[in-house]
């Protein structure tokens with residue numbers, strides 16, 4: 071039968087949604103596994119929607135069809151048609167059984183979607199990735215999340231080559247076959263969408279733990295990894311157990327199968343995947359040991375383990391009706407993970423980390439041509455919509471809803487959401503409806519947040535009337551990109567606030583004449599374009615602390631003086647807002663340096679931090695963050711014609727001014743004091759010390775390279791773990807220290823066989839912000855450890871260069887742009903998903919100053935003209951060019 075070439079991709083639109091004409095009640099899959107070729111039979115029990123008179127159409131992506139039968143009768147070629155994407159079958163009825171057999175080529179699958187090989191032919195293992203539309207690369211199926219089916223999966227393979235056979239669901243028998251082969255069966259009692267199907271087969275080791283759920287189910291937790299990695303799975307196991315307990319306590323959610331499998335692979339396009347009962351993790355989000363994992367990475371492992379586990383309810387038991395609702399599971403699950411991590415670690419530090427990520431990744435996305443609503447209205451390639459907007463902004467929207475309902479109200483709402491939608495494919499309306507209904511309130515006004523792109527601006531202006539002892543706060547919202555466009559509805563914007571007197575004390579709040587004794591913090595909701603809030607009994611002109619805890623994902627514009635920001639930086643008891651005041655002040659100090667007009671903010675920033683540096687009353691980790699100005703990407707958001715090299719230099723000067731104010735001697739002494747406590751421990755105090763030690767060393771490195779170089783060289787060699795080692799290496803490289811070369815060489819040799827540690831060796835060099843960055847990347851590409859076939863390695867070198875090194879990537883001659891464009895073509899032929907994600911680094915080129923803009927446009931236009939780009943890359947490049 072003839073396979074037609076792929077057709078021009080059409081746009082899929084939310085408004086075109088139709089319920090499926092055909093569903094699948096049960097699926098029986100039978101795999102004969104092999105690395106070069108795998109064959110599988112699928113038996114689907116079909117259900118027809120009588121109200122739609124449509125022929126049976128199944129998705130199937132370039133499958134080699136070996137046989138096909140309907141209700142036990144082999145079909146003649148005239149009874150079906152296969153275009154290469156869609157299989158149309160004549161004669162199917164409600165209750166029909168369709169049987170197909172196909173052959174797959176796992177070893178040739180470099181896109182890592184569907185069934186593929188991780189590692190080498192000799193020692194690697196087979197696994198699947200089905201979200202979003204990978205199942206159609208495995209078999210013919212209505213591959214959409216609103217088709218939920220019960221799965222029974224049988225795996226057969228050579229026992230020596232594939233001793234471990236896993237699929238989602240509960241184990242349902244295993245045994246020997248002839249010729250050294252064996253089989254195993256898994257049955258999943260919970261109907262699920264096809265994107266949650268998974269299998270794994272190969273030589274893997276495991277660690278196990280018994281777990282009993284709060285509702286009394288005995289569960290075996292098993293984490294699987296290759297032999298050289300199994301020793302690094304213990305931390306993930308602990309994190310899994312903590313996640314399971316937390317979900318029982320915080321949401322009353324229990325695990326619902328007898329086994330929970332987790333598998334680590336080095337070949338994965340994303341962070342991890344929540345397949346029912348068989349989570350698959352990118353090794354970098356699962357493996358952890360002190361020698362190769364930094365503190366930040368430890369926290370990331372804990373967060374991703376929790377995220378995937380939490381999906382079992384927010385995603386699996388209640389799934390999405392269609393991919394436009396992706397944030398229903400992702401935004402909600404990110405929020406659940408953020409709450410968990412805040413409970414496990416320091417809540418303000420977690421908030422700082424999450425808001426930093428939002429600003430670094432999501433705000434620029436939302437401000438450029440790739441901007442899209444949390445619920446997009448259309449897409450060409452769904453894999454391009456696993457974005458910071460859907461995940462991170464989506465989580466902020468859930469946070470606002472949770473804030474509006476309060477802790478108990480949110481829990482009530484979530485209980486109702488799970489109860490109503492268990493086993494169903496839901497929409498964002500179902501979510502808001504359940505939260506509102508459980509609390510007798512209407513949350514539908516928040517739906518507007520899901521439908522519009524762009525970061526809203528919130529203008530705040532305060533006026534104090536000394537005679538009436540009144541403080542009037544005027545809040546106004548402004549939606550971005552609205553010039554000439556239809557006016558958008560006002561969004562509900564919850565603003566958590568407090569008022570401080572000029573000594574840094576919190577004032578009691580009497581809003582609009584209501585007396586609420588003892589209240590010093592409250593939430594006002596701006597529901598109109600502009601609103602005034604009047605506070606009475608205010609004894610002196612206050613300083614407002616607004617959007618505390620970042621209560622809404624907006625850009626706040628408030629006419630603070632540097633002194634007022636310094637006051638908040640010194641006194642705000644909300645750890646997040648204290649940091650935020652410091653960030654605002656640092657950004658103003660940056661502008662002082664850039665414009666040369668005033669030095670008020672610069673002085674205020676340095677003076678406030680010098681006080682905090684000496685005060686000792688503050689957490690080391692928070693102090694480290696306070697001593698760090700906004701990153702280059704965030705600073706660029708404030709510019710009109712962006713010159714990333716200029717921004718880099720200004721930010722360096724800003725930090726130098728801070729370092730000078732603190733003084734080399736004080737920095738050195740602080741470093742020594744912190745270094746005296748060096749341990750390998752993972753408790754919060756030890757992590758906080760390492761974080762501050764790193765920051766202090768970086769600041770000293772700006773002032774006195776020789777001294778910092780000596781300290782860093784010693785720290786590198788004596789480091790008890792990766793956090794200290796990598797920090798020292800970074801300082802040596804940034805300071806161009808004479809000891810840098812030997813440390814790099816030592817690292818390369820020490821970690822030659824540790825892929826995750828080696829990734830950091832590539833990344834740290836790709837991020838050196840000097841003129842030679844593009845040439846350094848070319849040199850590193852020639853290292854035998856580099857390959858375009860491994861997404862983590864691509865991320866480590868090319869990703870770190872284009873995202874983590876703005877001044878290097880944006881070199882004025884356009885060398886960085888050309889390098890990226892060339893690599894994208896090569897990468898696209900191997901792995902379109904990874905290519906498309908990397909290509910988003912071109913986002914925002916329109917706002918570059920003219921010379922760079924021209925060079926970027928030329929590189930992107932040439933790429934756009936390239937023949938045969940994948941749909942993934944074409945959609946991003948097309949979008950970026952607009």
Ligand code: 0A1
Nearest residue numbers: 199201202339340342343344
């Ligand atoms: N649902 C996963 C993310 C994910 C999406 C697509 C993938 O395909 C390669 C893999 C993972 C999560 O949010 O964890």
Ligand code: ZN
Nearest residue numbers: 377381400403
């Ligand atoms: Zn997720």
